[in-house]
Amino acid sequence: MTARRSDATRAAILVAARERFAADGFERATIRAIAADARIDPSMVMRYYGNKEGLFAAAADFDLRLPDLGDIAADRVGTALARHFLDRWEGDDTLMALLRTAVTKEAAAERMRSVFAQQVGPVAARLAPDPGQAATRAGMIATQMLGFALCRYILRLPPVVTLSPDEAAAWLAPTIQHYLTGEAAAGAEETGRRGQP
């Protein structure tokens, strides 16, 4: 397939869409505002992306780009993961657009689920000491990383915003490492039982 003459316009729309979705979320980001940012007519957005959901799907196409962790000592993976997540968040509007939208749109939440299941899950599966708990371990890592992003980039809690990237990584790394390779939490020994009682 050869390059179309409208590729520049398509790309401009996508950039503007990512910025608006990241800054305002899905509902408050209007097609008119996105089109104005991209200096084109709103109807162009419809022509190239069908409708607002199609535009979002194209703008929020995301990959964590986790590096190969094979050559990293198992007890240093926590640090590597924490740093990678932070780098990924700082430079890319896509993750923020996805998170802001996933809170209110089921389709975006589903994409968020698949990102973590397909990209963090395998890492846990390879490094977790207990294969049966790998999914849970990946899930707990997601809670910590998404929670950190939520507090730092969206809610902007002052003590979390103030942290330098190095400090942030230093706080997060032991938690990630613990969820990944630390002792599993049984949790059912006090008042309940695993799964449904």
Place this chain on the structure above:
Amino acid sequence: MTARRSDATRAAILVAARERFAADGFERATIRAIAADARIDPSMVMRYYGNKEGLFAAAADFDLRLPDLGDIAADRVGTALARHFLDRWEGDDTLMALLRTAVTKEAAAERMRSVFAQQVGPVAARLAPDPGQAATRAGMIATQMLGFALCRYILRLPPVVTLSPDEAAAWLAPTIQHYLTGEAAAGAEETGRRGQP
């Protein structure tokens, strides 16, 4: 001030508003839908709460209701906090309404910030080994608790949804405890420096 005749209506509006805000977020929850749930006219909402933001402010008035932790051993506070947070989330729509809205509305984000600063902050200030790091420790606790709530109740990541409350508390407690009283993360020794370089 004596009880007004309209108190039942006011309360019905508030209940319906909390449910809608919690389920749909601020923008997708319409005054018309809330009024329909409460079986009254939309104009009643305006009369009693001024406008949509006033309604939200009334519906999202929230208190963590942290218990007195004075009589709990310092090394068991993590467990107590984790359990309390979980209880608070399970039973009350208010927190979900607040979180769903805080992601896109600055006023709600500000309320979220003050909730954690004024309610979690003091706990950290009393138990942290290093007073200067108390705010940071409270912030990291917020990242973990809000991240867990985000993944379990809003994004519904399967491995996090599946956990029983006891299992969840067992996973969260060591992390909270570590953020509260564990060794502080220096974090600036590798490539950066604390605060601005």
Place this chain on the structure above:
DNA sequence: CCCGTTTGCCAACAACCGTTGACTTGATCT
């Protein structure tokens, strides 16, 4: 050079939203 296709703009529609004001009903007090 001409004709079909792509690219873009313009105006408009239909739906929905928050919000308002006027009117009716019902309770309460003298």
Place this chain on the structure above:
DNA sequence: AGATCAAGTCAACGGTTGTTGGCAAACGGG
């Protein structure tokens, strides 16, 4: 009983949004 005021209903307005179809200009192959 009649006056007063709160409680509730109804219809509408102004604005915004996603979306559509028609039309003009630019482009490119024959």
